[in-house]
Amino acid sequence: MNGERPRISIRGLSKRFNSNVVLEDVDLDIMPGNSTTVIGMSGTGKSVLIKCILGLLKPDAGEILVDGENWLTLPKNEQLQRMQRIGMLFQGAALFDSLKVWENVSFALLMQNMGKKEAQERAIEVLEWVGLHGVADLMPAELSGGMAKRVGLARTICHKPDIVFFDEPTTGLDPIMSDVINRLIVRLHKGSGTTMLSITHDLKSAAMISDHIALLCHGRIHRKIAASELHSDQDPMLRQFVEGRAQGPINVSHWGQKIEEAIDR
Amino acid sequence: MIKLLTATGKLTESLCIHMGLYATTFAGTVKRMGSRPWHMRMLLQQAEEVGVQSLPVVMLTALFTGMVLALQSYIVFHRFAAESLTGLVVSMSLVRELGPVLVGLMVAGRVGASFAAELGTMRVTEQIDALWTLSTDPVRYLIMPRLIAVTLMMPLLVVIADFIGIYGGYAISVHVLDQNPVVYIENTTIYMELEDFYSGLVKAAFFGVLIGIIGCTEGFNCKGGAAGVGTATTRAVVISCMSILVSDYFLTAWMFG
Numbered sequence: 269m270n271g272e273r274p275r276i277s278i279r280g281l282s283k284r285f286n287s288n289v290v291l292e293d294v295d296l297d298i299m300p301g302n303s304t305t306v307i308g309m310s311g312t313g314k315s316v317l318i319k320c321i322l323g324l325l326k327p328d329a330g331e332i333l334v335d336g337e338n339w340l341t342l343p344k345n346e347q348l349q350r351m352q353r354i355g356m357l358f359q360g361a362a363l364f365d366s367l368k369v370w371e372n373v374s375f376a377l378l379m380q381n382m383g384k385k386e387a388q389e390r391a392i393e394v395l396e397w398v399g400l401h402g403v404a405d406l407m408p409a410e411l412s413g414g415m416a417k418r419v420g421l422a423r424t425i426c427h428k429p430d431i432v433f434f435d436e437p438t439t440g441l442d443p444i445m446s447d448v449i450n451r452l453i454v455r456l457h458k459g460s461g462t463t464m465l466s467i468t469h470d471l472k473s474a475a476m477i478s479d480h481i482a483l484l485c486h487g488r489i490h491r492k493i494a495a496s497e498l499h500s501d502q503d504p505m506l507r508q509f510v511e512g513r514a515q516g517p518i519n520v521s522h523w524g525q526k527i528e529e530a531i532d533r
Numbered sequence: 534m535i536k537l538l539t540a541t542g543k544l545t546e547s548l549c550i551h552m553g554l555y556a557t558t559f560a561g562t563v564k565r566m567g568s569r570p571w572h573m574r575m576l577l578q579q580a581e582e583v584g585v586q587s588l589p590v591v592m593l594t595a596l597f598t599g600m601v602l603a604l605q606s607y608i609v610f611h612r613f614a615a616e617s618l619t620g621l622v623v624s625m626s627l628v629r630e631l632g633p634v635l636v637g638l639m640v641a642g643r644v645g646a647s648f649a650a651e652l653g654t655m656r657v658t659e660q661i662d663a664l665w666t667l668s669t670d671p672v673r674y675l676i677m678p679r680l681i682a683v684t685l686m687m688p689l690l691v692v693i694a695d696f697i698g699i700y701g702g703y704a705i706s707v708h709v710l711d712q713n714p715v716v717y718i719e720n721t722t723i724y725m726e727l728e729d730f731y732s733g734l735v736k737a738a739f740f741g742v743l744i745g746i747i748g749c750t751e752g753f754n755c756k757g758g759a760a761g762v763g764t765a766t767t768r769a770v771v772i773s774c775m776s777i778l779v780s781d782y783f784l785t786a787w788m789f790g
Contacts, residue, residue: 324662344670351668362663365654376667379570423667433666 273336275300275431275463276321281330282487283316290316292487294330298480303457303464305474305495307509308484309518314467315359317484318433321465322356323347334431352376355429355462359436361420363408369395369419370404376427394422398452414445421452425462432456434466438473446473453477471498471510483509485518551750551772558672558750559742562680565673572678579682583644587690590639595694598631599623599701607710616712620721623702625729632695633687633733634781637740640687641773645748648679649769652752653762661753676753680745687741688734695733732788739784740777747773 274297281294290313298304308314319325321332323339331338339347363372371378373394374387382390392404398418408416417437424432437453438446450473457464457477468474474481475498482492483506491503498510508516606622652675655661664671699721706712748769755765 319662322662322666324665348665348668348670351666354666354668356663356666358659358663360658362659364660364663375669379667379669427667 277333279331283327301461303478304480305466305478306482353430355424355432357424357434361416373422394426398422431463438470450476559746575678579678583682584686595698596701599698600705603702603705620717624721627698632691633736636694637777641744645744645769645773648748649752649766653755653765656755676749683745684741687737691737743776744773
């Protein structure tokens with residue numbers, strides 16, 4: 269790593285909900301300009317990991333360093349200020365229903381007191397970058413799923429963040445629209461050198477948009493590899509996940525085992 | 534016996550958690566009022582939604598309450614030839630008690646439910662999380678304008694409701710029950726003091742705070758998808774209405790006791 273400091277460094281992160289341990293002693297480093305994707309089964313805590321980093325959930329233990337600064341110890345108003353450097357694409361796009369598309373896209377800029385005309389022009393420019401023309405004055409309810417996701421992506425990058433998070437960027441989209449979103453993410457990464465952390469269980473998407481892939485399993489980062497090694501790495505857990513097998517070292521939870529037994533019978 | 538104790542314990546725990554949530558939300562919101570940004574556009578939008586859009590239901594409620602009150606009072610006072618007091622009873626009841634309470638209940642049903650449903654939907658669709666990631670404080674952006682709007686609009690709605698209700702009583706007394714209009718107006722105004730009017734406005738503002746905090750807190754902390762939004766909305770309306778009725782007694786005892 270040439271002694272370079274990670275942009276995001278997660279150390280010993282743990283999070284439980286009542287007696288359910290979701291994350292246990294998670295360690296993960298993401299270098300500046302790197303795109304890392306965390307893969308893992310549904311319910312393994314991928315979204316919880318991102319929400320802990322963003323301050324939306326409070327971890328039980330551990331630290332999250334962004335450029336060497338522990339975000340968990342910052343007061344709320346300073347955390348909010350740091351958010352100006354962050355972009356986040358939510359799984360369901362999370363567009364604000366009561367605002368027009370262009371207001372959604374330039375929301376962060378409007379909140380930073382940018383003039384309405386200037387913000388609208390910037391929103392239209394970014395919407396065109398994601399391939400959407402003539403939708404600026406529509407309401408989110410008038411958009412299709414793919415369009416909403418692209419508007420979400422436009423909102424994520426409109427204020428030019430240094431670090432971007434993607435929560436299941438292609439879930440619920442058809443293969444062609446998934447490819448469009450993946451290509452836009454790659455274009456963003458290559459064009460601006462933005463540091464990215466994505467979570468997904470779409471392996472095609474993970475291979476396409478990442479430099480590194482980490483497997484989250486049983487609450488821990490089990491393995492981190494270069495994206496190019498995804499199909500050649502021989503780790504048994506990674507193989508089971510990549511090949512999509514129910515049988516293997518990944519324990520598919522108590523009720524999951526029962527389903528498996530029922531299928532075998 | 535153990536089941537009863539467990540149920541009582543759970544109920545008490547839930548009550549304490551909710552009281553704590555309301556108190557911390559209120560304190561957090563008031564603390565934010567001292568500094569910018571105040572999101573004036575949101576405040577005006579909410580004031581329009583809470584105030585202007587509640588007018589029809591508030592006016593209709595006040596009108597018919599005043600009319601019924603006049604009818605009932607007249608029937609009772611007629612038994613001991615004191616019909617001339619009808620105007621006084623109608624106006625005093627409306628200004629001191631029925632105006633703020635009925636407007637409070639109507640606004641709790643309309644606005645409290647809308648706050649809880651809107652914020653609840655934003656919570657379950659991750660829009661509130663999105664606000665945070667766009668470096669916007671969700672409490673300042675969503676709760677503060679709603680709380681200020683409902684606290685300011687409630688007294689204004691009550692003033693309108695008082696006048697409409699008193700007019701409803703006048704219309705029935707004069708045009709249906711053949712009372713003398715001059716005597717009616719004189720009896721309505723002569724015994725009424727400014728304190729009677731103000732006390733209703735203080736109650737209205739207090740009820741506004743209750744409606745705002747309960748509706749917003751229930752929605753903001755909503756969990757569990759569409760069913761969670763439904764539960765939050767129902768809770769917001771029921772708890773707001775109960776709180777209005779209970780606090781009305783204590784406010785009355787404090788102000789006139």
